[in-house]
Amino acid sequence: MQLNLQYSIIQHITKTTGLQTIWLYDGISLPSAKPFVTVEQMPNNTTILSKQRETIQTTYRFQVGLYANSASERAKLQDRLKSAIMFDRITIYDAENTPTNEVGYFYAQITGETPISPEDISDKTKYHRIYFDIEVDATLHKGE
Template identity: 55%
Template sequence: MQYNLQHSLITHIADKTGIKVVWIYDGVKLPTTKPFITVEQMQNNTSVISKQREAVRTIYRFQIGLFASSVSNRALKQGEIKRVLLFDNIELLDATTPGRSLGFFYANITAEVPMPAEDISNDTQKHRVYFDVEIDVTFNKNTL
């Protein structure tokens, strides 16, 4: 599920905003041309929600970063990304089978965090904002 959710977020955000989206993993190189968006997996939490372990709930967390070209560009794109995440019914894509849809889901934004540049000579780190996003999924033992 993790792989499908991250793939779906990346595809949806890229399609809706027209901005390049980078999947964050160990060793990835960030683009030098802005704006661009990053999607990174964060901590997931799983809990048993029924007796006999018939159903479990997992909250998948992602950090979505916007790297903008200016403070005004950041403010404009931040609002656009926020609308896409909060109000769109996002298609759940099968990351291993192109074109296969598994359903739809909603994302929740729990925080928006603007980040100052740690080193102002590093242009990549200027004009950033991060969205903390959660996707709440309930499974039963037949669907996990």
């Protein structure tokens, strides 16, 4: 499920905003050309909903980063990106087997928006960025 959700979020952001969207993982280099978006997995929470562990609910968390060229561009793109995540029904793809195969849809929730200043002022890639914390809840039944 984790793989399918992250892949689907990346595809949705790319299609709806037209922004280059990068799957963030250990060792990846960020592009110097902005604007672009990153999507990174964050810690998930799982709750057991039945005594026999037949039903569980997992809250999948992701951090979506927006890197812009200026504060005004960031503000404009921030609104566009926020709308795409909060209001759109996001198609879920089977990224594990056939990435073009649509297997359903989900909605995501933004739980936080945090603008971040660069740690190193010489690193211009990290100027004008903001991060969205998003969550997707999924209930799974034994055998799915």
